[in-house]
Amino acid sequence: MALNFVLDPPVGPALRDGVLSLWTDVSNAGGAVGFVPPVTAEEIRPEWVRLLAAMAEGRTRLLAGFDEDGTVAATAFLTYNTHRLMRHWVWLYTVMVHPREQGKGYGRELLAAAAEAARGLDGIEAIRLTCRGGTGADRFYAACGYKEVGRVPDAIRVAEGDDRDDVIMLLPLGV
Template identity: 80%
Template sequence: MALTFQLDPPIDPALRDGVLALWADVSNAGGAVGFVPPVTAEDIRPELVKHLAAMAEGRTRLLVGRDAEGAVGATAFFSFNPHRLMRHHIWLYTVMVHPRHQGKGYGRELMAAATEAAGGFDGIEAIRLTCRGGTGADRFYAACGYKEVGRIPGAIRVAQGDDRDDIHMMLPL
């Protein structure tokens, strides 16, 4: 069964805890979402609080995918570009699908739902994102229609001696 997507869901303790659990599970499975395993929900909480504060200020929006049981199974955050000359592009980040749902096409569903949502945002002409090199994420995003538009070699230090490229990608709407 496919995920059910909702843009801007009401933030309550269940959603907050679901996003924290998802983020920890994705990180601990090796997902490139800002942390390196091992990580706990408490390690991630300060970063989620920043996301929620940006949402309260109207700078960020959340797309949530729920599985058949209603659990948070996927997320993507949109961040509006604050630079007055770049407001026609939106950033997509913290794109996650729970490891138990991977391999079912839910990642492509999430990206399609994100594209649809972004197309409804006033004045947005393109989605931008970055991903960590060496993970295959760039191939996944390319399969979803994104084009690589830049790469900063070795910009992400996963561990001493393990530097990865920061890959910038874009999808015109």
């Protein structure tokens, strides 16, 4: 069964708990979403609060994918670029699909829904994202139409002696 993707779902305890649970599970399964395992929901909560503030200010939009039970199973955050010369593209952050749902095509569906949502935003012509090298995420994004446009060697320190490239990717929306 496909996920139901909603742009700007109502914010409340169920969404908060769902996103925190998803983010914790993805991180602890080795997902490259800003944390290194082991991590708890309480450690992730400050980042959620930061994103909530950005959402309330209209700087960030949440795209959430819900399973048939209404559980948050996937997310992506679209963030407007505030630089006056770069307002024609958005950042895509914290792209996650729950580990139990991986391998079902939901990641591709999430990226397609994010592109569709971005096309609906005034003046947006492209999506830009970064991903952690050495995870295979860059190959996945490339398979979904993103092009690598830059790479910063050893920019992400996962652990002492384990530095990864920060891979910059772009998806022109063809608007």
